Amino acid sequence: MNTGKVTLVSAGPGDLDLLTFRAAKAIAAGDVLLIDDLVNDDIATLKAAHARVVRVGKRGGCKSTPQAFIQRLMRRYALQGKHVVRIKGGDALLFGRAGEEIADLRHAGIEVEIVNGISSGFAAAAGLGVSLTHRDHCQGVIFVTAHLRDGTEPDWATLAATGMTLAIYMGASRIDSISEALGKTLAAGTPAAVVQWAGTSREKRLVATLGDIAACAAAHDIASPAVILIGGAMGEAMEAVSARSEPAMRRLSA
Amino acid sequence: MNTGKVTLVSAGPGDLDLLTFRAAKAIAAGDVLLIDDLVNDDIATLKAAHARVVRVGKRGGCKSTPQAFIQRLMRRYALQGKHVVRIKGGDALLFGRAGEEIADLRHAGIEVEIVNGISSGFAAAAGLGVSLTHRDHCQGVIFVTAHLRDGTEPDWATLAATGMTLAIYMGASRIDSISEALGKTLAAGTPAAVVQWAGTSREKRLVATLGDIAACAAAHDIASPAVILIGGAMGEAMEAVSARSEPAMRRLSA
Numbered sequence: 001m002n003t004g005k006v007t008l009v010s011a012g013p014g015d016l017d018l019l020t021f022r023a024a025k026a027i028a029a030g031d032v033l034l035i036d037d038l039v040n041d042d043i044a045t046l047k048a049a050h051a052r053v054v055r056v057g058k059r060g061g062c063k064s065t066p067q068a069f070i071q072r073l074m075r076r077y078a079l080q081g082k083h084v085v086r087i088k089g090g091d092a093l094l095f096g097r098a099g100e101e102i103a104d105l106r107h108a109g110i111e112v113e114i115v116n117g118i119s120s121g122f123a124a125a126a127g128l129g130v131s132l133t134h135r136d137h138c139q140g141v142i143f144v145t146a147h148l149r150d151g152t153e154p155d156w157a158t159l160a161a162t163g164m165t166l167a168i169y170m171g172a173s174r175i176d177s178i179s180e181a182l183g184k185t186l187a188a189g190t191p192a193a194v195v196q197w198a199g200t201s202r203e204k205r206l207v208a209t210l211g212d213i214a215a216c217a218a219a220h221d222i223a224s225p226a227v228i229l230i231g232g233a234m235g236e237a238m239e240a241v242s243a244r245s246e247p248a249m250r251r252l253s254a
Numbered sequence: 255m256n257t258g259k260v261t262l263v264s265a266g267p268g269d270l271d272l273l274t275f276r277a278a279k280a281i282a283a284g285d286v287l288l289i290d291d292l293v294n295d296d297i298a299t300l301k302a303a304h305a306r307v308v309r310v311g312k313r314g315g316c317k318s319t320p321q322a323f324i325q326r327l328m329r330r331y332a333l334q335g336k337h338v339v340r341i342k343g344g345d346a347l348l349f350g351r352a353g354e355e356i357a358d359l360r361h362a363g364i365e366v367e368i369v370n371g372i373s374s375g376f377a378a379a380a381g382l383g384v385s386l387t388h389r390d391h392c393q394g395v396i397f398v399t400a401h402l403r404d405g406t407e408p409d410w411a412t413l414a415a416t417g418m419t420l421a422i423y424m425g426a427s428r429i430d431s432i433s434e435a436l437g438k439t440l441a442a443g444t445p446a447a448v449v450q451w452a453g454t455s456r457e458k459r460l461v462a463t464l465g466d467i468a469a470c471a472a473a474h475d476i477a478s479p480a481v482i483l484i485g486g487a488m489g490e491a492m493e494a495v496s497a498r499s500e501p502a503m504r505r506l507s508a
Contacts, residue, residue: 017275091372122348
């Protein structure tokens with residue numbers, strides 16, 4: 001029996017029309033789909049009739065499938081000759097442990113292909129109607145996870161010192177400590193935004209300043225999954241917000 | 255006459271199947287398409303029969319359409335009631351002056367919608383078969399342009415100090431000075447890669463170390479457009495490369 005293969009497919013932020021054509025084709029070609037739980041449920045409608053679906057959610061704090069078990073499943077199906085399609089939210093190459101999965105599969109001699117997708121930080125910026133890197137404000141953008149494996153936090157002072165837009169993933173539950181830490185380097189008036197469920201029909205956007213973003217997020221019940229965006233470039237979103245007057249985007253304090 | 259609108263569509267890195275469904279729908283809905291020159295020529299096959307195509311390339315050093323003229327064209331068509339689709343390579347919200355275009359259009363009272371796409375840094379990582387943020391190596395990734403508006407370079411020491419993967423855009427022509435500058439903070443053995451024409455059929459990948467990446471790129475005639483990737487996470491690409499033995503990915507020096 002020939003060894004199968006694994007395709008890591010990036011499902012994008014949620015709405016199915018933010019999938020790429022290549023992702024949809026890969027999903028249709030799979031024998032077994034392993035689907036993460038931040039992925040739109042409707043994605044299974046794109047599968048082949050014979051394909052089997054296994055949901056392998058891993059949300060922090062909730063009931064979850066351990067990473068080692070997911071990797072074992074992928075190896076097992078691939079070694080049975082199946083084409084395994086592992087579907088991850090956003091872009092599989094930004095956070096989400098694809099690095100470990102790729103290394104594990106290669107170690108087992110299993111071919112891995114990767115299909116890119118739209119990461120939620122990009123979808124958040126699109127919702128806010130801003131560039132992540134408006135050149136009046138910065139030279140780039142940093143995508144960073146607030147959730148480090150050893151329980152510590154990133155070195156916010158060093159990140160703030162770069163002057164770049166910060167796109168902080170998995171930070172909604174500790175937005176108060178993050179904004180406080182960044183406030184030691186950045187001015188309280190630095191533009192800030194938080195977007196929950198970016199790129200889905202449930203998207204909630206909030207624009208404020210570094211000084212009041214935590215209070216605003218709490219007042220509007222903005223929780224995980226959300227992306228926090230900090231930096232001068234987000235100041236363009238503030239204008240956009242007031243121009244469009246969307247209720248969820250009003251600032252609590254002027 | 256009603257005012258039209260502008261949709262900024264991200265065309266992704268090149269291959270048409272890396273477009274999102276939403277992008278393809280937006281292109282089909284446009285009356286006028288303004289197409290950047292790093293975008294796949296075949297994208298015009300997705301347009302409506304009546305739609306007009308204007309190519310507005312702006313490659314560094316070559317004949318080009320000035321930014322102000324592009325913005326004037328967009329405003330003019332939109333104010334004539336047309337649906338203008340502005341097509342940019344990669345993701346429109348990462349570099350590429352979308353920030354200025356959005357501000358200009360809003361100032362003129364023109365509605366702007368944004369459709370995300372795959373940026374070339376993500377496509378480069380997919381080609382290399384690595385995560386941008388393998389958690390054994392880093393907490394995130396920095397997307398930075400080497401081409402600053404005032405002719406200076408980013409503060410490489412500060413960026414290197416973050417310990418994150420660096421994805422450097424528009425840096426191929428000065429890869430020697432960039433790698434030298436980063437070498438003051440990072441070890442010469444730090445994994446490094448450069449991917450030209452990422453996400454297209456012409457893709458060329460090269461994996462080396464920070465110390466020899468510039469010489470390798472020169473020896474293999476790797477030039478713009480290319481993404482340079484630096485950091486421990488790229489070490490996983492080195493393994494991938496030697497395992498796959500693709501000629502363009504061999505290192506010149508061991």
